[in-house]
Amino acid sequence: MRRLSDRVILAWGAKRVLLCIFAGAVGVLALPPIGFFAAMFVSFTLLVWLMDGTAAAPNSGAFGNLRSAFSTGWLFGFGYFVAGLWWLGHALLIDADEFLWALPLAILGLPAILAIFYGLAAMLARIFWSEGAGRIASLAAAFGICEWLRSFILTGFPWNMIGYGMTPIPIMMQSAHLVGILGITSLAVFVFSAPALLWTRQGVRVGMTVAVILLAAHIGYGFFRLHLAAKPESDESGSETxxxxxxxxxxxxxxxxxxxxxxxxxxxxxxxxxxxxxxxxxxxxxxxxxxxxxxxxxxxxxxxxxxxxxxxxxxxxxxxxxxxxxxxxxxxxxxxxxxxxxxxxxxxxxxxxxxxxxxxxxxxxxxxxxxxxxxxxxxxxxxxxxxxxxxxxxxxxxxxxxxxxxxxxxxxxxxxxxxxxxxxxxxxxxxxxxxxxxxxxxxxxxxxxxxxxxxxxxxxxxxxxxxxxxxxxxxxxxxxxxxxxxxxxxxxxLRGLSAPNSLNTNRGLNFGLIEVFLTVGALLGRFGFISRAN
Missing domain, CATH: 3.60.110.10 (Carbon-nitrogen hydrolase)
Known part of the structure; x- marks a missing residue:
């Protein structure tokens, strides 16, 4: 596997373009109707290695590295959104005589625009990129910020945020009550990216430990909320709506x-x-x-x-x-x-x-x-x-x-x-x-x-x-x-229809705290304070 990671990191030209698009597209398997969330591990492991490759051109300078990172993230996003949103073109076929000309805009144009947010995420992460676990913290923080931006810029279109790949079944949905889908997205990117550390052998102990803890907490909280927390019982008197x-x-x-x-x-x-x-x-x-x-x-x-x-x-x-x-x-x-x-x-x-x-x-x-x-x-x-x-x-x-x-x-x-x-x-x-x-x-x-x-x-x-x-x-x-x-x-x-509202008003604050912790982790990695021990 070390040979595979090296080949991805050093990939260039058309091969690199195809790898970026493939990395994004394969992650769509985690979304409905398939819901194979493990596909995101493949997707983001490849993205981390491809991001590692943006620093492989020593004469390109800081701006060149940022430009390379943006193109890597944009191609990744393009693959993700084309594979995940191609079905939008179906709406244009209802009245094909009138709107068939716009089919390429729906299938390719919109994904090209949405991919800009992932390009920005990769460029932002590249600023704080390091050789250890800090680099996946920077990627997670950057994706969280850019998915938040995607939710409102130009009226917003937050369809298929990365975090939805971590919520295929109810036991894996409950963390949304604490941190919202944005918080899940940031943490999911960290978890999905962690396997990249195994084969680059940098920051393995810290990164994998944190990732395992996060995944266990995500599922554990879901188990607690579904099976241990009190739930309103159905009213058998026949008076329910x-x-x-x-x-x-x-x-x-x-x-x-x-x-x-x-x-x-x-x-x-x-x-x-x-x-x-x-x-x-x-x-x-x-x-x-x-x-x-x-x-x-x-x-x-x-x-x-x-x-x-x-x-x-x-x-x-x-x-x-x-x-x-x-x-x-x-x-x-x-x-x-x-x-x-x-x-x-x-x-x-x-x-x-x-x-x-x-x-x-x-x-x-x-x-x-x-x-x-x-x-x-x-x-x-x-x-x-x-x-x-x-x-x-x-x-x-x-x-x-x-x-x-x-x-x-x-x-x-x-x-x-x-x-x-x-x-x-x-x-x-x-x-x-x-x-x-x-x-x-x-x-x-x-x-x-x-x-x-x-x-x-x-x-x-x-x-x-x-x-x-x-x-x-x-x-x-x-x-x-x-x-x-x-x-x-x-x-x-419908169970709970008359129950008191249990709205958690701190989701936005919790998302902000997650971003702070991830950013601190990225900075610690950037300046060498996180050990790169195997």
């Missing part, structure tokens, strides 16, 4: 067709909502439909509200995704919002919540006046695109339950869960992943939504048009659900 998830599995192209098709879509939702509970169970108290389930503007269709009222019992509540229109001021265009409605058994709209964090080029076009001249427009056919809500507010149900609403990919942003979530009983996530077909996308999206439940300590109610729909408790464990592309409904109560 029964929730029905409706998953119609409507093909996205059908949603864009004729009025007759839209009527059939609406009636399919109603039929699934009124179906009798399986095994003689109790009727649901809350029925949930997915994002933009209503294929028309509800407030323009009074018959639809009457049909909903006829389908619901007086004490039932429907929560549905819909497009909401705000009547314009004189001379101004109408404003459209991607929204959630709460409707009671009399067909009254009790509450609505609008999406805050919109998808660029999916729901709105940045610099629209400029880009429209080049024929660049929204994938979603809404005149002028969607408008973003100024703020998010809770949905309060007649029963007193308070839901924190997040629509579609808002669930991937830890920063979208603001202080008001402390008043919530559960997270509500409605989405329409039919845009992405039977690809890894819906599986990756679901994992990230589950992590928000663990981070916040709140149960998750998640309803998707074609899956994955599920009721998830605050430990990330699935109470019930429907797999991808299955048509149907699922009824269940």
């Amino acid at each position: 029964v929730i029905r998830l409706v998953q119609p599995s409507i093909d996205q192209s059908d949603k864009m067709d004729t009025d007759a098709d839209r009527k059939a879509i609406f009636e399919k939702h109603l039929k699934l909502s009124t179906a009798q509970p399986a095994n003689g169970g109790r009727k649901p108290d809350i029925i949930v439909w997915p994002e933009t389930a209503l294929p028309f503007i509800l407030t323009d269709n009074k018959d639809a509200l009457t049909m909903i009222a006829d389908a619901l019992d007086d004490n039932q509540i429907l929560i549905t995704g819909a497009v909401r229109v705000e009547e314009p001021m004189p001379g101004a265009p109408a404003r459209y919002y991607n929204s959630i409605y709460v409707i009671d058994g009399r067909g009254q709209i009790l509450s609505a919540s609008d999406k805050v964090h919109l998808v660029p080029f999916g729901e709105y076009v940045p610099y629209e006046n400029l880009l429209d001249a080049f024929g660049i427009r929204n994938i979603v056919e809404i005149p002028g695109g969607f408008s973003a809500a100024a703020s998010r507010h809770l949905l309060t149900l007649p029963s007193g339950l308070k839901l924190y609403p997040v629509i579609c990919y808002e669930a991937i942003f830890p920063g979208e869960f603001g202080p008001e979530i402390q008043q919530a009983n559960a997270i509500l996530n409605v989405t329409n992943d039919a845009w992405f077909g039977d690809t890894p996308g819906p599986y990756q999206h679901f994992l990230q939504a589950r992590l928000r439940a663990v981070e916040t300590g709140l149960p998750l109610i998640r309803d998707a048009n074609n899956g994955i729909s599920a009721l998830v408790d605050k430990y990330g464990e699935i109470s019930t659900g429907l797999p991808l592309n299955e048509t149907g409904y699922a009824d269940a109560t």
Whole structure:
């Protein structure tokens, strides 16, 4: 293996480029739907050796080494994001006549942009690079910082943070409650990089000891929280709230067709909502439909509200995704919002919540006046695109339950869960992943939504048009659900729905402390204070 590490370190030219891309791509095996987290050990071991090789050109100078480090990290990131996000191109094929030209931008262009963050991480780590265990501390700290930047720069797109590779199952998710996905990402990079020390024989004792302790603590805390910590028991009195998830599995192209098709879509939702509970169970108290389930503007269709009222019992509540229109001021265009409605058994709209964090080029076009001249427009056919809500507010149900609403990919942003979530009983996530077909996308999206439940300590109610729909408790464990592309409904109560909020408000502070400790470790290694003994 020492010969292998030497060959990677000394690789140059096209061979080095391919190795960098391969190192990034192989790490995607740790993500859903495969979830083989050990793949990240291969990925980051190769990255450390490749980073070691950035110092192999003695005449290149400090700037040359930084440039080499950036290119190494960028190529690594390019491989990672192409392999992990290729499925985004599927959305463009829904209306291929209009958007096929943009397919290379989705499959290669976006990964090229996101890879810049990993290039910056590698360049930052190179500043503190050393021959011992300090170098993997510097890499871990740099990745943590740059993944944090990726979560908000240019509206942010923190999809597939490295830390998700360390959370394939609930026992490996629980650390998110302490340090969040950003904290897990920093520590995961350290752990995943540690095997590189075994074959370069530098800093083995210190680095491997710390890595083993971190991995053991990660799994041990998960075991404690899942199996030893007190959990709320189900109420067998029959008074718990029964929730029905409706998953119609409507093909996205059908949603864009004729009025007759839209009527059939609406009636399919109603039929699934009124179906009798399986095994003689109790009727649901809350029925949930997915994002933009209503294929028309509800407030323009009074018959639809009457049909909903006829389908619901007086004490039932429907929560549905819909497009909401705000009547314009004189001379101004109408404003459209991607929204959630709460409707009671009399067909009254009790509450609505609008999406805050919109998808660029999916729901709105940045610099629209400029880009429209080049024929660049929204994938979603809404005149002028969607408008973003100024703020998010809770949905309060007649029963007193308070839901924190997040629509579609808002669930991937830890920063979208603001202080008001402390008043919530559960997270509500409605989405329409039919845009992405039977690809890894819906599986990756679901994992990230589950992590928000663990981070916040709140149960998750998640309803998707074609899956994955599920009721998830605050430990990330699935109470019930429907797999991808299955048509149907699922009824269940959700453990912990009425329990006090267990939100950990110190996750950001804990992430900051992790970054400080890793940076100190990098500095100690850089200036030779950490032993390089085998």
